[in-house]
Amino acid sequence: MSRQQLTLRAAAVDVPRAEALLELAGAESISLHDAADDPVLEPDPDTAPLWPNVEVRAQFGAAADLGPLCALLASSGFAGEAIVTQLADDDWLGAVQQPIAARPIGRRLWLAPADDETAPAGRRLVRLHMGVAFGTGQHATTALCLEWLEAHTTTGSTLLDYGCGSGVLALAALALGASSAWAVDNDVQALLATRANAALNGVAQRLHVAAPDALPAIAVDVLAANILAGPLVALAPTLAARLRPGGRVVLSGILETQAARVAAAYSPYLDDFDQAARDGWVLLTAVRKPS
Numbered sequence: 357m358s359r360q361q362l363t364l365r366a367a368a369v370d371v372p373r374a375e376a377l378l379e380l381a382g383a384e385s386i387s388l389h390d391a392a393d394d395p396v397l398e399p400d401p402d403t404a405p406l407w408p409n410v411e412v413r414a415q416f417g418a419a420a421d422l423g424p425l426c427a428l429l430a431s432s433g434f435a436g437e438a439i440v441t442q443l444a445d446d447d448w449l450g451a452v453q454q455p456i457a458a459r460p461i462g463r464r465l466w467l468a469p470a471d472d473e474t475a476p477a478g479r480r481l482v483r484l485h486m487g488v489a490f491g492t493g494q495h496a497t498t499a500l501c502l503e504w505l506e507a508h509t510t511t512g513s514t515l516l517d518y519g520c521g522s523g524v525l526a527l528a529a530l531a532l533g534a535s536s537a538w539a540v541d542n543d544v545q546a547l548l549a550t551r552a553n554a555a556l557n558g559v560a561q562r563l564h565v566a567a568p569d570a571l572p573a574i575a576v577d578v579l580a581a582n583i584l585a586g587p588l589v590a591l592a593p594t595l596a597a598r599l600r601p602g603g604r605v606v607l608s609g610i611l612e613t614q615a616a617r618v619a620a621a622y623s624p625y626l627d628d629f630d631q632a633a634r635d636g637w638v639l640l641t642a643v644r645k646p647s
Contacts (some may be wrong), residue, residue: 359384359415359416359417359418359421359442359443360415360416360417360418360420360440360441360442361413361414361415361416361440361441361442361443361517362378362383362413362414362416362422362425362426362438362439362440362601363411363412363413363414363438363439363440363441364378364411364412364414364429364438365409365410365412365413365436366409366410366434366437366440367409367410367435367565370408370433370434370576371388371410371412371423371531372495372573372635372636373432373611373635373636374412374429374434374497375495376378376496376497376635376637376644377382377413377425377428377432377584378412378425378493379495379497379498380497380582380583380584380609381416381425381584381632382416382417382489382543383416383421383430384414384415384416384417384545385414385415386412386413386414386499387412387413388410388411388412389410389411389412389413393593394467395555400512400566401525403437412570413560414497415443417508417543417591418547421642422438422440425438426438426440428584434527441445442537448491457458458472458475459477459591460476461499461502461528462463462502462503462504462506462507462510463506464478464479464480464532464578465479465480465482465505465506465528465530465531465532465546466479466480466481466482467482467484467502467524468481468483468484468543469484470483470485472485474608475647476634478533480532481531481557481573482524482527482531482557483526483553483567484522484524484527484553484556484582485522485549485552485556486512488536496634496635496636496637497582497608497609497610497637497639498525498582499555499606499634500522500607500608500632500634500639501580501582501639502525502527502528502545502647503534503571503605504516504536504606504632504639504641505525505529505578505606506528507526507584508578509529509532509533509534509578510533510534510577511534511535511575512533512534513529513534513535513578514534514535514536514537514538514574514576514577515529515530515534515537515576515577515578515580516522516537516539516540516571516574516576516578516579516580516598517529517537517540517580517581517614518540518568518580518581518583518591518595518598519537519540519541519542519581519582519583519587520540520541520546520547520550520565521541521546521549521550521582522537522549522550522553522631523539523546523549523550523551523553523554523565524553524562525580525582525604526538526539526554526563526580527557527559527563529578529580530557530562531559531561531565534578535562536543536562536563536564537562537563537564538563538564538565538566538571538574538576539554539563539564539565540564540565540566540567540568540570540571541567542568547565547566547567549555550563550565551565559596563574571598572596573634574597575598575599575600576596576600576601576606577602577603578596578603578604578605578606578608579595579598579599579603579604579606580588580605580607580626581605581606581607581608581609582587582608582609582644583609584609584612585609585610585611585618588607588609588610588618588621589615589617589618590617592621592622592624592625595627596622596624596625596626596644599644600624601642601644601645601646601647602644602646603643603644604642604643604644605622605626605640605642605643605644606639606640606641607639607640607641608637608638608639608640609637610637610638610640611636611638612635612636612637613634614638615631615638618640619642621641622640622642625644625645626642626643626644627642627643628643628647629641629642630642
């Protein structure tokens, strides 16, 4: 099965922003390289590569339409042009594993790779296969969502993870006491990865996985969508309709300069807006107005 590789050159300070954009666009793996081709895979959060200029390589499925992503990257202030090439099987299979270190999220959650079966006392364990769907919780957008869920998920609540990737947000909500969750994505690989992670965590019966057009008419307590600002704006009526009155929306994948536009799109349906920011990215939360 062939893949596409998008290569982008960026200054070191711009790498976290580039990684987040690529992740949210559905990259299956990301690696960082210097001029000597010395890779760093998934560097620790809040650290920068050692090189002043970095080559970022991201792998995508063969059918992915990368034209809009290249245009977005070009308009986002990166100096170099994004170059797309086709990869044979032998070129990409070794790049899809994404090792992460087990770590805490807030006071209650513990995020770990699939082969780590333990968590510190008092913490709820979420394990993830590090395969070809993103969502390791390392980038600011995912970390902000996870931290919000850790602080606000209540026993018996319901959640919809829209644009689920690895399913990490839905899995975290279930580990924290949610009774059931839905996870949807328009990427077949993401749905497969989410199902595999649900089985790994023993919650396959409580996590319903589907493409967006197969989602039934549900209204949930919390809707989390960690996708890009453009789709969030376009989906505002659709996502708001999936929230019960008084339910909370949790939106990320939003640059600080885009937060006002996203909030304006949701203001007809939501109020009590709040936001948190990290590394130039914003988490936007709000409450569904009464019907």
